[in-house]
Amino acid sequence: APDALAPLIDAIAQRLAIADQVALSKWDSHVPVEDPKREQAVLAAVSHQAPRFWLEPDRAQRFFSAQIEANKLVQYGRLWQWVQAGKAPSGPRPDLKEIRSQLDQLQGVLLERIAGFDPYRTDAQCDRWVTSTIAHAAVDDLHRWALVRATGGLCASPK
Numbered sequence: 496a497p498d499a500l501a502p503l504i505d506a507i508a509q510r511l512a513i514a515d516q517v518a519l520s521k522w523d524s525h526v527p528v529e530d531p532k533r534e535q536a537v538l539a540a541v542s543h544q545a546p547r548f549w550l551e552p553d554r555a556q557r558f559f560s561a562q563i564e565a566n567k568l569v570q571y572g573r574l575w576q577w578v579q580a581g582k583a584p585s586g587p588r589p590d591l592k593e594i595r596s597q598l599d600q601l602q603g604v605l606l607e608r609i610a611g612f613d614p615y616r617t618d619a620q621c622d623r624w625v626t627s628t629i630a631h632a633a634v635d636d637l638h639r640w641a642l643v644r645a646t647g648g649l650c651a652s653p654k
């Protein structure tokens with residue numbers, strides 16, 4: 496795989512790691528996982544920032560839609576596990592505003608890395624590279640499936 500892929504998958508995984516914190520804050524506050532207004536704000540910011548990274552706003556938005564869907568997948572999965580267990584982990588709870596500013600900080604990193612990988616997305620090997628990089632990621636099952644969701648549009652053509 497090209498050198499640009501591992502850092503991209505890493506940034507995607509970092510954004511998904513934050514989903515656990517989001518889920519915890521929503522468990523505490525009984526707020527629904529999905530927040531359409533916040534999603535729109537994220538997508539608007541992304542499309543505004545895209546040209547700075549020589550990315551088509553549409554392409555950047557589609558990529559981020561997948562990140563948002565994957566993020567919700569992790570949250571629903573964690574909440575399901577905590578309902579099943581009858582409890583969520585104890586420990587420090589950053590508030591949602593703080594967590595969202597962490598997500599915002601990752602935005603530029605993700606855009607930079609998606610732009611770095613884009614030249615390779617039409618390669619016939621693209622799906623194989625992505626598949627094997629995800630297989631080797633040091634994450635649990637829930638995060639691995641979320642990585643699959645998050646990278647669904649990474650390669651230009653389906654298998």
Ligand SMILES: C=C(O[C@@H]1C=C(C(=O)O)C=C[C@H]1O)C(=O)O
Pocket residue numbers: 517528529530531533534537562563564566567595598
């Ligand atoms: C991460 C959150 O949960 C969901 C996922 C979002 C995202 O990935 O950016 C945005 C809004 C929510 O639908 C959040 O509420 O901030």
